[in-house]
Amino acid sequence: MMPVRVILTIIGSLMIVDCTILMAVDKVNFGSVVPFLVGMVFVAHGIFWRNIIRFICQNNWLSRLWYGLWMVFFIWLISFGIFVYALQQQIKQSAKPIPRVAAIIVLGSGTVAGKPTPTLAKRLDTAAPLINSQKGALVITSGGIGFGQTHSEAYIMATYLYDTYDIPLKHILQEGQSTSTAENLIYSQEILAAKGISIKAPIAIVTSDFHIIRAANIARHQGYVQPTMLASPTPLSIRYNAWFREYFAFVSGWLFGEY
The missing domain is CATH 3.40.50.620 (HUPs)
Structure with missing residues (x-):
């Protein structure tokens, strides 16, 4: 199974490249800047994964915050998936x-x-x-x-x-x-x-x-x-x-x- 750090690095790198290309052609907006920043966070986690884990494990409060933020992210990701699904269904409906x-x-x-x-x-x-x-x-x-x-x-x-x-x-x-x-x-x-x-x-x-x-x-x-x-x-x-x-x-x- 591919390690989490490798997955984060790959996904983050793709997001950074995609958004950099868009911003280079003057498409600087919420849909390009925020994914770019998220991609940077992913790549940083992929590269410094062990250091981050070692650091947060030294403090229970920091560890709970880190896991809590990831939980919030996954909940958001599910809601975004639901939105995309609903959008695709609406697009099919509009094709009639x-x-x-x-x-x-x-x-x-x-x-x-x-x-x-x-x-x-x-x-x-x-x-x-x-x-x-x-x-x-x-x-x-x-x-x-x-x-x-x-x-x-x-x-x-x-x-x-x-x-x-x-x-x-x-x-x-x-x-x-x-x-x-x-x-x-x-x-x-x-x-x-x-x-x-x-x-x-x-x-x-x-x-x-x-x-x-x-x-x-x-x-x-x-x-x-x-x-x-x-x-x-x-x-x-x-x-x-x-x-x-x-x-x-x-x-x-x-x-x-x-x-």
């Missing part, structure tokens, strides 16, 4: 054909130099076939003006749909105030109401696969009765880091009463 809807809301995910990020582009690529197949549905792109930007994210999203899929700009309503998922859906309600569409009607919400559980819960909490989630794929290079980050965002949303 979308029924007729009254509106399609595409949630923002960031822009760079006036262009959608790869994650946002995937959302728009996923939304385009639905928009074309349900021409009677109201289309809303949702996202405010980011730091250093001159145009709202909603405008950049609408322009991308026009340039890439020839979807007329006049058919795309832009919600350009929001800075979060909750605001995306709150401000979109104003547009829906102005067009005579109730949030009790079936409404498609397009977002990334890792984000669909939280987005659906926020929508229902706000009064959307029939939200239909359409998930866009997350690039493999950032998928697991995105899931990790989303786990904490989900917990944070629950703590702050978003659902």
Whole structure:
């Protein structure tokens, strides 16, 4: 059986390499920094395992704390596994054909130099076939003006749909105030109401696969009765880091009463 120290060193090294690559291409966020730090702890335990064990065994209080922290970590790991399983089930559910809807809301995910990020582009690529197949549905792109930007994210999203899929700009309503998922859906309600569409009607919400559980819960909490989630794929290079980050965002949303 492979020693614990070797397992920790291997896992920690993989985490460090993965997160270093992401941070090197400007993906510095919770989903890359925290796993990087955890990886450092794992590698340190792997290299100095005997010294750590010898040190903590000299103090009963320190030993109990060390084992307690590992217990907390394993409990967290189980909860994270449950979250990932639930997320995968929801992703499978969202792959089913979308029924007729009254509106399609595409949630923002960031822009760079006036262009959608790869994650946002995937959302728009996923939304385009639905928009074309349900021409009677109201289309809303949702996202405010980011730091250093001159145009709202909603405008950049609408322009991308026009340039890439020839979807007329006049058919795309832009919600350009929001800075979060909750605001995306709150401000979109104003547009829906102005067009005579109730949030009790079936409404498609397009977002990334890792984000669909939280987005659906926020929508229902706000009064959307029939939200239909359409998930866009997350690039493999950032998928697991995105899931990790989303786990904490989900917990944070629950703590702050978003659902």
